Amino acid sequence: MGTYLATSYTIRDRLLQLWNDTQEYYKKEKVKQVCYISIEFLMGRFLQNAIINLNLEENYKKALAGMGYALEEIYEEELDPALGNGGLGRLAACFLDTLATHNYPAWGYGLRYNYGLFKQSIGTDGEQLEKTDIWLDKPYPFMVENHFIRIPIGFCGTVEDYVDPNTKETKEESNRSIWKPSEYVIAQANDILIPGYGTDNTNTLRLWSARAVEELDFEKFSFGDFKGASEQRLNAENLTNVLYPNDNEAEGKELRFKQQYFLVAATLYDIIRRLKEQKRPLEELPDFSAIQLNDTHPTLAIPELMRILVDQEMIEWDKAWEITQKTFSYTNHTILPEALERWPVKLITKLLPRHMQIIEMINWKFLEKNSQVGQNNKSKELRSKLSIIENSWDTLVRMAWLGCIGSHKVNGVSPIHSNIIKDQLFSHFSSIWPKKFVNVTNGVTPRRWLHACNPKLSDLITSTLESDDWIYDLSHLSKLREFADNEDFQLKWAAIKQYNKKKLQRFVKEQFGLDIGVHDVIYDVQIKRIHEYKRQLMNILSHVYNYLQIKKMTEEEKKQLEKKVVIIAGKAAPGYKAAKMIIKLINRVSKVINNDPEIGDLLKVIYIPNYSVTIAELLIPATDVSEHISTPGTEASGTSNMKFVLNGAITLGTYDGANLEIIENIGEENVFTFGIKASEVSQVKQNNIEKGAWNLMPKSLQGVLGIIEEGKFGDPEEFRMILQELKGVDRYILGNDFTSYLQAQKVINETWKNPEKWWKMSIIGCAGSGWASSDRTIKDYAETIWDIKPCPLPKIESNSQLN
Ligand code: GL4
Numbered sequence: 001m002g003t004y005l006a007t008s009y010t011i012r013d014r015l016l017q018l019w020n021d022t023q024e025y026y027k028k029e030k031v032k033q034v035c036y037i038s039i040e041f042l043m044g045r046f047l048q049n050a051i052i053n054l055n056l057e058e059n060y061k062k063a064l065a066g067m068g069y070a071l072e073e074i075y076e077e078e079l080d081p082a083l084g085n086g087g088l089g090r091l092a093a094c095f096l097d098t099l100a101t102h103n104y105p106a107w108g109y110g111l112r113y114n115y116g117l118f119k120q121s122i123g124t125d126g127e128q129l130e131k132t133d134i135w136l137d138k139p140y141p142f143m144v145e146n147h148f149i150r151i152p153i154g155f156c157g158t159v160e161d162y163v164d165p166n167t168k169e170t171k172e173e174s175n176r177s178i179w180k181p182s183e184y185v186i187a188q189a190n191d192i193l194i195p196g197y198g199t200d201n202t203n204t205l206r207l208w209s210a211r212a213v214e215e216l217d218f219e220k221f222s223f224g225d226f227k228g229a230s231e232q233r234l235n236a237e238n239l240t241n242v243l244y245p246n247d248n249e250a251e252g253k254e255l256r257f258k259q260q261y262f263l264v265a266a267t268l269y270d271i272i273r274r275l276k277e278q279k280r281p282l283e284e285l286p287d288f289s290a291i292q293l294n295d296t297h298p299t300l301a302i303p304e305l306m307r308i309l310v311d312q313e314m315i316e317w318d319k320a321w322e323i324t325q326k327t328f329s330y331t332n333h334t335i336l337p338e339a340l341e342r343w344p345v346k347l348i349t350k351l352l353p354r355h356m357q358i359i360e361m362i363n364w365k366f367l368e369k370n371s372q373v374g375q376n377n378k379s380k381e382l383r384s385k386l387s388i389i390e391n392s393w394d395t396l397v398r399m400a401w402l403g404c405i406g407s408h409k410v411n412g413v414s415p416i417h418s419n420i421i422k423d424q425l426f427s428h429f430s431s432i433w434p435k436k437f438v439n440v441t442n443g444v445t446p447r448r449w450l451h452a453c454n455p456k457l458s459d460l461i462t463s464t465l466e467s468d469d470w471i472y473d474l475s476h477l478s479k480l481r482e483f484a485d486n487e488d489f490q491l492k493w494a495a496i497k498q499y500n501k502k503k504l505q506r507f508v509k510e511q512f513g514l515d516i517g518v519h520d521v522i523y524d525v526q527i528k529r530i531h532e533y534k535r536q537l538m539n540i541l542s543h544v545y546n547y548l549q550i551k552k553m554t555e556e557e558k559k560q561l562e563k564k565v566v567i568i569a570g571k572a573a574p575g576y577k578a579a580k581m582i583i584k585l586i587n588r589v590s591k592v593i594n595n596d597p598e599i600g601d602l603l604k605v606i607y608i609p610n611y612s613v614t615i616a617e618l619l620i621p622a623t624d625v626s627e628h629i630s631t632p633g634t635e636a637s638g639t640s641n642m643k644f645v646l647n648g649a650i651t652l653g654t655y656d657g658a659n660l661e662i663i664e665n666i667g668e669e670n671v672f673t674f675g676i677k678a679s680e681v682s683q684v685k686q687n688n689i690e691k692g693a694w695n696l697m698p699k700s701l702q703g704v705l706g707i708i709e710e711g712k713f714g715d716p717e718e719f720r721m722i723l724q725e726l727k728g729v730d731r732y733i734l735g736n737d738f739t740s741y742l743q744a745q746k747v748i749n750e751t752w753k754n755p756e757k758w759w760k761m762s763i764i765g766c767a768g769s770g771w772a773s774s775d776r777t778i779k780d781y782a783e784t785i786w787d788i789k790p791c792p793l794p795k796i797e798s799n800s801q802l803n
Helices: 002-029 047-053 057-066 071-075 087-101 218-222 226-238 254-277 282-288 301-312 317-327 345-351 353-370 377-386 399-405 415-425 446-452 455-465 474-483 487-512 536-551 555-559 577-594 613-622 640-646 659-666 678-691 699-709 716-727 734-752 755-767 774-786
Strands: 033-037 106-111 116-122 128-133 143-155 158-161 177-180 183-195 202-211 289-294 328-331 342-344 389-391 395-398 409-412 437-439 521-527 563-569 603-608 625-628 650-653
Touching (some): 033 087, 033 774, 047 087, 047 446, 087 202, 087 446, 087 774, 143 202, 158 353, 202 254, 254 282, 254 289, 282 317, 317 353, 328 399, 342 345, 345 395, 353 377, 415 659, 446 455, 446 613, 455 487, 487 603, 536 563, 536 603, 536 699, 536 734, 577 716, 613 640, 625 640, 640 650, 650 659, 699 734, 734 755
Parallel strands (some): 033 106, 033 289, 106 202, 328 409, 521 563, 521 625, 625 650
Antiparallel strands (some): 143 183, 158 177, 183 202, 342 395
16 A cells, blocks of 8 residues: 555646646636536546556656566555446546546536445345445545635525615516525535646546534533534535435435535536636626536536526526526436436425526426417427426426526437437427537547556557557547458457456456356456346346256267356446346356356356446456447447447447447447347337237247246245346347347357457457547537637646656
8 A cells, every 4th residue: 555655646746736737727828618517427546547648657667666566566556436336427537538638628526425336245145235435444645635615505594585785675577586595514625636648738626525614513512412513514424425326217315416406506606716716707607618517417507507697696587597508518318217307396495495496487488488378288288398397296397307408508428319319308399499409429538448458459559550649549540440351460469358368367266266268268248237228137048048058968069169258247226126136146147057067168157246447447358249238229328338349349239329339330240239229119118018028028038037937046036026027018128139139149159260250350340449539529529519629738847847
């Protein structure tokens, strides 16, 4: 730990200086900035990334080796802060890397949770166990508490009429009121410095933590009431204690709502403070900063900005609304109904009474303008579709509606997803504002996801292209296509895969005591959150089928088979019963298969617990086949699919999310595709409902379910819920896709027998992944939504001295 800390502090020193220079320069230049608000930032380890970005890896390696230390080992000592659940938070982290690398004046804003996403382990029964992640227990040198930035955030209280101090009159048409919160919590800024690759520009990720206004009630303390004395502090700190562990599912807890408001209120205060520092009026906010709302979690920023502008800054409503719409843009990341946030009006009224009034006013004005007030059914129907307020089991505020109405641009994250948003989820809005809805396809940073995690492949690419320009501009990879058939290049490419597989093999041996092969073994990997729509269940059921087939084979037949190691990893939200059952089933199946002497090394199934960014960095470079097998129309984009192709894994995928972009860019002949298209899904679902999924299910799958029900993997009661779902409605249409999934696996096995073909596909995949860089994504956002430009720090004395 000591060496890690010492190394990290030297890097931090350097970054602090660059960061100061950068911030001063942005101020001086008065450039427009972007603020990216996200309830999650899944950053991964910091040290290696910073050393690489500062172009110091060789120097540090040498210097440390001289003292008897290996830099790689020091990297391994770092914790991996889990301040996000999955793709949404990791995307935000990739964006920060790109923004700094390409010199964009940018801020990330999020929360500094005391406890990150729970740590997962697997119990003896195969079940998921959860433990609190107390990451702040260990020193974390890359986050700096900024003592100058502390902001009071109000909650609850009352709303009073605004009285004009001159005329002593209240004016209803001003829409102005005075909110008197009854509680305050302090937002404390904690800054993480974000270095760019090959540039001095260093940006900020500002994470807010909650503190009490009064740390200790001294009076209570003096009278011996020690518990009461700290009550306020504990209540306040509770606000940013935990990251809610849901991905693609809304969490209806009051505390979560408070977190969301806390995040946006502190952030807006901070942005406006910087605007005022420049002595610029609030009318200039849209020219000063673009604010991107990463999904609906920060959409309370819309009524909060309206409150600041109308109630505090005395700007007239319509003007304030214009400023608000021009400032914000909103990204939708999912269309799953259970993930679309809706908060009860009652709850908002209690916690943020003034904001509820503002939301109602926004809604009223919007409906007045955009729907006829007629009483016929059609106009009523349109009104209820458009309304931010929904009357269902309760009166609810639809946060996605608020995001659409209050932003000038709304984007989806892949073409198929953006089309679904425009034509289905928000069709009623897109007919009002056709130009508001745009697509910005996700991307990943090539620095972390190729250059750093797969150094050997990075070197091979650089030497082959005779330049490392691809690290900044990934489109250069296209030149690799020329080498796809080159025998010598293929051998080098394959050798690197072997090397990465050996690393993973060692890890598996150390962690699980399990021996897996490397040569002639297909590493087939599915790593992501466990969710029914992602269909890990289909994956494991297919291997139960394969297992049963192998058991029926003669020794001669077995010799013809390809060996496979199936690796699955991912966490399930602790309250998500079906997902937890799937984890249990995977582990039970794994136990049976791995211990069956008749199977030997033909098939192994490994579940890797506690999936994290760091584990992804180990697994992705070692993968031959990567699975992205969601039901078409459900995965908004997926981003690990991009990381895998970039590292030479071949995709086994459905026609969904960004898989479609992979297919388009590298050709379907270089992807193992299967299953139906999104346009066919509703018909299949309808058939399932009408005829019963069991009756439509292929015999192969029926047989597999039969074996589970016989108790081959333990008491079938433990899997009742997921089995019933499959036999009943099968919402994610596993039954329908099962046969073509098995067929795709056969094609994979056949292709594996032909190494020239395999490595050619693998190389073409990487060569065709230039589009998958988050550098391209951010350029799209900067040009089409944010209207911001790079602002590179000139190489002045104080900076160049550092290099
Ligand atoms: C997600 C989507 O599920 C995922 O497809 C997408 O890649 C990611 C980033 O846009 O956002 N939405 C939610 S919610 N969690 C995700 O990972």
